[in-house]
Amino acid sequence: MKYEATIGLETHIMQKTNTKMFCACKYEYGAEPNTHVCPVCLGYPGALPVMNEKAIELCCKAGLLLGCEINPYSKWDRKNYFYPDMAKNYQITQADQPLCLGGQVAVEVDGEMKTFTLERIHQEENAAKNTHVAGASLVDYNRAGTALMEIVSNPCMHSAADALAYLTALKQIMEYGGISDCNPEKGQIRSDVNVSVRPVGQEKLGSKVEIKNMNSFAFIQQAIEYEIDRQIEVLESGGKVVQETRGFDSDRGETFSQRTKENAHDYRYFPEPDLMPVKISAEQIGQWRSELPELPVQRRERYVKELGLPEYDAGVLTADMATSDWFERVMVHTRNAKAVSNFIMGEMMRLLSEHGLSIAESKVTPEKLAEIIALIDAKTISTGAGKQVFEIIFNEGGDPKQIVEEKGMAQVSDDSALEGWADEAIASNPKPVEEYKAGNAASINFLMGQVMKASRGKANPGAVMQMLKQKLDG
């Protein structure tokens, strides 16, 4: 029998807000434990939540970037459960009236364009971080109460590749939108994955298994692949897939049972009486829409249409926001997009990967690259010399013009110098001269090489060619 997998993702993304969701504490990754806390995020008696407006803006902007409908009226609910990662023992979240409804992510999977639809995005507060040491559990409340939004996809994916493409696109959009840095190592993007399997042709979905709280995209992919195989195996051997929550053991590459449906929590959701409902006007939505940044897809299109870059170049440049932003900064100073693209895709990427650096750390600034390109365009230096200048600056820093001067890299276009070298080349190489005159046009290249050699590479090749032709044709 053939089987089909159905996959849905609940992705938690930590938003880039200055303060936590319901209090004025800052969030700083890696800070000394329990240093960014207050009565509100520690759940002290009498403390009350106050909504972070910036988080609402970022959540709605994320919604707009994903084509969601923004709910003009949404509200807060308490989700009750006892665990030391939640100071109040309830989480403030949105149950039945989330901020954003619908939406989709369009992405290419194995050469095929696919659209994955969303159910909703809601805003909530993050949990604290628990660490288990020998004989004790430690709780760090620095992360407790930070702004967290949950993007819930529909069960519309069918393979690990689908899920990976969806997550990659989602991450890219969130980064471009300034919503989140989406650093998986910092827990800024985490997903719960729902997987079910059914025989092809069966209408009813199979029993759903939820794999909780995974950061790494690679682990998500492994977990999905493992889970699909496991469920098919269960069905093949005549068994029934148990609806349950499973964890993923990354060392063994396997999922394991955590909690079955019978033991599922009753979260006893009810409206949060300490917070007013969120009302968002059409004007506000319009304002936010007008502030939305350009997404990778749109940038890519613009690079091709307006800057005349090849599709390939546009794809490479926009794959990562830092690179694309860097490219844009060079383009402020030059119009030669292709030259910039060549330098980034060539010298820059090679040197960055050799030295294990990020583009932000490069000693070649956008201004300096623009200057190098200007020197090449003005024929002051050759392209080859430009690459050398680039590498020198990358390694040692410095000013392009000064380097060209100090290293004597400027091209010679001066007629009298060129004429001397050209005459000498013609005089001492009668054979190629004869051949050229007899109609072998390629023979001029040999003479050209002689001139370049004599000038130690500094002669302007265009000017040399012109000079030689003038002398031989004339």
Add this chain to the structure above:
Amino acid sequence: MADLHKLTIAELSEKLAVGECTSVEIVNDVLAAIDATDGKVGAYLTIDRSSALEQARAADAARAAGKKNPMLGIPVAIKDLLNVKGQSCTCASKILEGYVAPYDATVIAKLRAAGAVLLGRVNMDEFAMGSSTENSALGQTRNPWNLGHVPGGSSGGSAASVASDEAIASLGSDTGGSIRQPAAFCGCVGVKPTYGRVSRYGLTAFASSLDQIGPITKTVKDSAILLEAICGHDKLDSSSIEMDVPAFGKNLTGETSLVGMKLGLPKEYFVEGMDPEVEKAVRDAVAHCKSLGAEIVEVSLPNSKYAIAVYYIIATAEASANLARFDGIRYGLRVDGKDPIELYGKTRAAGFGSEVKRRIILGTYVLSSGYYDAYYLKAQKVRTLIRDDFTAAFKQCDAILAPVTPTAAYKLGEKTDDPLKMYLDDILTTPVNLAGNCALSLPCGFSSGGLPIGLQIIGDAFAEETILKVGHAYEQTTEWHTRKPEIS
């Protein structure tokens, strides 16, 4: 001893202004009164004498430097569920053993800014759950008018401290009648402000959608002064309303006429089982208001009869979540267990009293999957009907007159074995919390046994000025509030 403790905020404020007394003298008189009678009354849980005197000295110095405020130098007793930085805040529960508040509640910050003296912490029913203060895990408070009777609750310590002149005024909180009922039982004045009028920030929550902090004082004028001091928008409480604070205190000028005022009498509020003495005292008070020029109209609040049922669903539901934070992890009592869940169970079993447990279980039940619609959702719908009743009634009148409780203060232990019986006593106060409007309780007579009887004046949302005006006129023309208990 100059008997300064027997005076009101208004009287002391005048004396202080003209230099007839100092705040230190007032505090000393009050501390002496506490020493003399609190062994019998049991209003206080903790008193910080040196801090109180230090605050009094600071208030006197501020006055000398030109500061003026009607609360400047006035000692106030604080219900033990408000956070005061550096003090314990027990909520009369064992579970908050050892907890020291790291911050000031907004009302406390406001009192500090006004220059009031924070005198000490007064007893209450554990987490404000109860109507007699008998649910305190930390001590018994008695009614100053008859030590064999309850002071009411949950702000029983607040009312008892004011009635026995062991405080000039007190702050309480009212979720279903917890200011008005003890005020009535102890012969004090108490105000439950409109929901949103006073910031709840720093008030340990019982039922967030119902809780309000308010004054318990010796006179209506004093309630007006103290209310004015604690009111106002607070960005730390999202349910707090952005609205100017009227000059509640100044606006009460001794006016005794109620001409032009329409007062409603709800036909459903003289309930079955009501003590005839209470009914008579209230009906006499209604007649008295009429004699002051008010027009009395009958109004109907038909859905108030569901208030107890609705209240005990909504309040317990909210409480079940609000009290979840008391788990032994970050502060307060901890009884260790082999894992967090066992630790929670043991800590909460040891830390909470039986009434608190009963309400947590009730609240957890009504929110449970499969029961939510039948209980919580239904209760919210009926709550809307109760509010609509008030809205309709206030189209016909400016304020509503009613009893506060069906009986005067009962004997200690009389109702402790029957929680339902005790719940039913809240029938006349809970509708106001559910509707969210304001109400005042003031003395309007005494039972044959010598226990005070309260009159409730209910106002529309944000109509505190109206109910204070009616109460003030009534008080100016009666003498009930001038009587003092003999504590023996």
